[in-house]
Amino acid sequence: xxxxxxxxxxxxxxxxxxxxxxxxxxxxxxxxxxxxxxxxxxxxxxxxxxxxxxxxxxxxxxxxxxxxxxxxxxxxxxxxxxxxxxxxxxxxxxxxxxxxxxxxxxxxxxxxxxxxxxxxxxxxxxxxxxxxxxxxxxxxxxxxxxxxxxxxxxxxxxxxxxxxxxxxxxxxxxxxxxxxxxxxxxxxxxxxxxxxxxxxxxxxxxxxxxxxxxxxxxxxxxxxxxxxxxxxxxxxxxxxxxxxxxxxxxxxxxxxxxxxxxxxxxxxxxxxxxxxxxxxxxxxxxxxxxxxxxxxxxxxxxxxxxxxxxxxxxxxxxxxxxxxxxxxxxxxxxxxxxxxxxxxxxxxxxxxxxxxxxxxxxxxxxxxxxxxxxxxxxxxxxxxxxxxxxxxxxxxxxxxxxxxxxxxxxxxxxxxxxxxxxxxxxxxxxxxxxxxxxxxxxxxxxx
Numbered sequence: 001x002x003x004x005x006x007x008x009x010x011x012x013x014x015x016x017x018x019x020x021x022x023x024x025x026x027x028x029x030x031x032x033x034x035x036x037x038x039x040x041x042x043x044x045x046x047x048x049x050x051x052x053x054x055x056x057x058x059x060x061x062x063x064x065x066x067x068x069x070x071x072x073x074x075x076x077x078x079x080x081x082x083x084x085x086x087x088x089x090x091x092x093x094x095x096x097x098x099x100x101x102x103x104x105x106x107x108x109x110x111x112x113x114x115x116x117x118x119x120x121x122x123x124x125x126x127x128x129x130x131x132x133x134x135x136x137x138x139x140x141x142x143x144x145x146x147x148x149x150x151x152x153x154x155x156x157x158x159x160x161x162x163x164x165x166x167x168x169x170x171x172x173x174x175x176x177x178x179x180x181x182x183x184x185x186x187x188x189x190x191x192x193x194x195x196x197x198x199x200x201x202x203x204x205x206x207x208x209x210x211x212x213x214x215x216x217x218x219x220x221x222x223x224x225x226x227x228x229x230x231x232x233x234x235x236x237x238x239x240x241x242x243x244x245x246x247x248x249x250x251x252x253x254x255x256x257x258x259x260x261x262x263x264x265x266x267x268x269x270x271x272x273x274x275x276x277x278x279x280x281x282x283x284x285x286x287x288x289x290x291x292x293x294x295x296x297x298x299x300x301x302x303x304x305x306x307x308x309x310x311x312x313x314x315x316x317x318x319x320x321x322x323x324x325x326x327x328x329x330x331x332x333x334x335x336x337x338x339x340x341x342x343x344x345x346x347x348x349x350x351x352x353x354x355x356x357x358x359x360x361x362x363x364x365x366x367x368x369x370x371x372x373x374x375x376x377x378x379x380x381x382x383x384x385x386x387x388x389x390x391x392x393x394x395x396x397x398x399x400x401x402x403x404x405x406x407x408x409x410x411x412x413x414x415x416x417x418x419x420x421x422x423x424x425x426x427x428x429x430x431x432x433x434x435x436x437x438x439x440x441x442x443x444x445x446x447x
Contacts (some may be wrong), residue, residue: 113117142170226280313398377425
């Protein structure tokens with residue numbers, strides 16, 4: 001039995017936390033089998049020296065020696081990965097998952113061996129410590145750093161946008177590769193105990209998952225503005241897409257805080273998106289610029305609003321989710337309802353109406369600005385150019401799917417009407433400058 005302990009000690013001591021490669025890898029199958037045989041010999045030796053027939057003098061020292069070696073099997077479980085960016089991280093995590101599929105039987109055997117020998121608490125403790133360390137390091141290598149509310153407030157918006165892009169790239173990898181891999185590993189290694197595998201998964205991933213899901217809510221707490229809306233929509237879309245994975249993976253009572261954090265972030269992002277769109281409408285209505293545009297050209301407000309709406313149209317589904325339980329009733333009836341023009345517009349419901357209303361608010365504002373021109377013909381030219389610009393932006397983007405072909409046709413007709421009015425008034429002015437006798441002579445010649 002003492003020889004068994006000595007032989008096992010020689011095998012066990014070959015691996016430790018300072019070794020780069022994991023024992024439980026594809027290349028280490030023979031070594032892992034030898035390692036497991038050594039732990040089994042240790043187990044038998046411990047039972048032998050625990051029996052009353054064992055020499056009392058040797059029993060104490062041998063048991064302590066064997067006990068120390070029995071705590072080592074989980075040291076090599078620490079995966080080592082040199083990850084430099086998100087793509088490398090994804091590949092690395094995939095490799096870890098594939099390797100774990102091969103090594104799971106060995107790891108599970110080690111765990112069961114320790115548990116059966118009475119070292120269940122030590123086994124779970126070491127497992128949690130090592131896997132949590134791996135998860136934290138993987139999150140760091142994914143490029144996501146933990147930020148407090150005060151730190152986020154200090155960022156300029158351009159710098160914070162960079163952090164948001166990092167989060168958007170890292171979050172799907174974290175939840176669909178990293179945390180999923182840890183869930184599979186816990187389920188397989190501790191398949192014999194629901195409570196142990198739940199406890200291990202919760203303790204290993206809870207902090208990292210909570211940090212990930214708290215970030216969108218912290219961003220949403222910043223001062224609101226229409227310009228920030230698109231990043232808010234990006235974050236909402238990302239959390240919403242991850243929600244089925246979150247709900248399934250963190251379904252335990254011990255991970256209820258993770259689900260709650262995801263819901264809180266979605267609610268906060270929803271609130272901010274709604275208020276930001278309302279602020280955008282108010283900004284259009286507040287615009288008080290009175291500068292005349294040369295020769296009735298397109299107004300900067302028109303360019304800004306339409307470019308904004310073109311980008312907004314790319315978030316049709318996200319907006320539909322955000323406003324799903326909030327019916328929209330325009331303050332006044334829309335003269336050109338998009339819902340009657342196409343089935344696709346009807347399917348999008350209030351989003352089409354909201355977009356149509358914002359365009360109408362813009363056109364009403366343009367009507368006010370057109371009154372600044374002293375010459376009525378120029379005011380009609382201004383309206384014709386601006387409405388034609390609006391129509392062109394709609395036709396060239398996804399706005400056409402939201403507003404429909406009938407909306408486009410009606411506004412094209414409005415632009416032509418304004419252009420014709422401009423031409424008629426301009427020629428009337430020219431005709432008014434022609435002397436009456438010359439006009440009569442021209443009429444006679446024509447006759």
